[in-house]
Amino acid sequence: MTGFVRRTAAAAALVLVAATVPLTGAVAVPASAPAAPDLAKAEAQWIDRDTVAWNTGAGADAELAYARKGGIAVDDGELTGAARRIRLDPVPGGLTDAQRAKFPHLRAYAAFRVDPRDRGRVRTALTGQVVAVHRAAGGDLRAATGVQTQGVLDDLYAPAATKAALGPGFTRGRPSLTVWAPTAQDVRLDIGGRSVPMRRDAASGVWSAAGPKSWYGKPYRYVVKVWAPSVRKVVTNKVTDPYATALTTDSARSLLVDLDDPKLAPEGWRTLRKPPATPLRDAQIQELHVRDFSVGDRTAAHRGQYLAFTDRTSDGMRHLRKLAKAGTSYVHLLPAFDIGTIPERKSEQAVPDCDLASFAADSEEQQACVGKAAAKDAYNWGYDPLHYTVPEGSYASDPEGTRRTVEFRKMVQGLNGAGLRTVMDVVYNHTVASGQADKSVLDKIVPGYYQRLLADGSVATSTCCANTAPENAMMGRLVVDSVVTWARQYKVDGFRFDLMGHHPKANILAVRKALDALTPKKDGVDGKKIVLYGEGWNFGEIADDARFEQATQRNMAGTGIATFSDRARDAVRGGGPFDEDPGVQGFASGLHTDPNTSKANGTPAEQKARLLHYQDLIKVGLTGNLAGYAFTDSAGRKVTGAGVDYNGAPAGYAAAPGDALAYADAHDNEALYDALAFKLPRQTPAADRARMQVLASATATLSQGPALYQAGSDLLRSKSLDRNSYDSGDWFNAIHWDCRDGNGFGRGLPPAADNKNKWPYGKPLLADPALSPGCAEIGGASAAYRDLLKLRATEPAFSLATTGQVQKALSFPLSGTPGETPGVITMRLGDLVVVFNATPQERTQRVAALEGAAYSLHPVQARGADEVVKSASYARRSGTFHVPARTVAVFRRG
Structure with a gap:
């Protein structure tokens, strides 16, 4: 997401992501009278081997009850079931300062220390059901709840587990497999029709098995016997490997392969020569969806596939080469890891069964027909991760086996050959499912650990889906290991972190450190040249650093890792992502100077005042969003970038050019052309709409620091006013490289689920043929944009390195x-x-x-x-x- 909106198939629910105004964050819950016994919740938190934190009365009489087979219940106000106990002693004063610093959201919880006599039972207890029990002085049960164990698992196992090998490994051709499952009672390896026992390492909680060379290429799964809090029983899960490097179709099983196998390397892979690395502060980035790129391109031989980027003579690749020649340096691919919501076999992918082109430009029929196929078609943006470190199979010519590996590498080769480096959009902040759901992986191996839990033990879903917890050591390690694999094995040149503000800053800095350690001699890539940027939005249960120092806009300043800047974006377009009336105007859409009929814009005097403030926001954006840049604002006041207001937050937050990434549109919300269609006066000619598109983009192109553009935006790309096309299929999403096919405007009313409230505004626009640009407007806008790219690339003044240099120049x-x-x-x-x-x-x-x-x-x-x-x-x-x-x-x- 980019601070607009996204809706995913996994959640099937609208998610609003505020760019700067945090939603209700997690706060420390003061100690209070305990709730009635409820074992469906997990309100106590075992934070280290010696300490349990619980929002119950200080000095209470508490203990832990545990049972490896489960069965502890509450019946008629009393615990039932066979259980052993771990005695807890109240800690006067609660958590220590160090513990409060590590777990700030628990700072007001009461603290209990594990009785030294029972410390030998801790590891055993963690392999079964654990219940925190609070009794009155007379012994009556006052409260009972499940226990969250992320902290104690890290304390006990992370020091060794973070150093252990995980996933597939090969020693002189002999394979081994390892998985971290410290709470599992048993783990077996299901491979090649055999069930192989795995050995547990007591220090790390890692289970491992080694086998013969004949295992190579075989499908496998882990069979994990473990207590599952979500269903409150011991289960036996057959689950794929979270460290898998290859998969069978539809992710049914992992495949045991070695990514260093020469058979998986396309010709020229080892000697691949990349375009010169562009520093992040100079990066000009095209954001592109793998399928959008070619599925509508009649000149492509591999439509909708990775291999389309090897079709050198296709319209799409010709256009990318033009952009590269003008100054575009990176193609940012929307998620291309294993996606959880697309059938991977083409024979199983649904297609709309209507003649979509036969309906009127403002018809409801297209979206209704597309919607019927959406759940099973070949399309999704991909923000629904299933396996983080395997390429998505639906983009391969065959999803079974390792073609996806080879063809992803060929895609990187194709882009590099066109003069472009490759950025991957990575989504480590959530999973497509959790608990015992069919597409849950991490939570079936170590239940309750990899997902971030709220105070009652439920999984947080502020990102849209089941949030992960990269603040926990092994989830944080998975993020680092996965990124390094993409960099080393797929020669990816950059990473864009979806909802990066949901990661700890420390986790993203650990990624940076691990990449910096990669060298051409040792790893085949220069990690220091790999760029990192992400969404630094501040919202949800971790808002305002409630649980850790987040990787937000403000916190990432000065790290060399950029965050998307929404300040100039909103000023250029007008209003914000969540306006009920899409006619709210901005600098590039006619506010005050060319007013439309929307009453939401206010009086002429209000419009003028808001426009001048917007201009100040854009000025700050042109500096690279520098917090310390001093200038005179539109009211004649001496201010700094941080002193300009953006919805109650500082407009400027960057410490140096490159900290903030400028953009006017991205995959989220309406494309720029569609936003201008809503906002410019209805009578604005197509030629003038094209000019305003170029001008809006220029505020990003000619700013200090990096800039990102939605692919096709230079061609006036439209999604027929769809504000959230994550599951709208090829009909609304495909890029039209040939201007004779139009720009996508007027392909029907967009899907009702996310757009129906705007249909009354959009219907007359879609029905007006004057709003559909022709080749003159499309070609002219693209050529003018390329001129600006070239101008920026050839003028050193757009590449200043420090606030001081910007202030001077x-x-x-x-x-x-x-x-x-x-x-x-x-x-x-x-x-x-x-x-x-x-x-x-x-x-x-x-x-x-x-x-x-x-x-x-x-x-x-x-x-x-x-x-x-x-x-x-x-x-x-x-x-x-x-x-x-x-x-x-x-x-x-x-």
């Missing part, structure tokens, strides 16, 4: 003066002057300090594709720049 000479024009931003950057004119009239911008200085339109634009910008001029005598309507013009001194 960049200014807004008309900001806060009578000469500041609503709808126009003038930026001076070294020998350049950039004028963003978002108004429907030609504008003049007089910079008195430049009187007598020689400026002319930048050669890239003067010789470029946009005929309108070529009429921009400069009057040397007065220092006045003349810029056509709806145009961004760059002037160079000399």
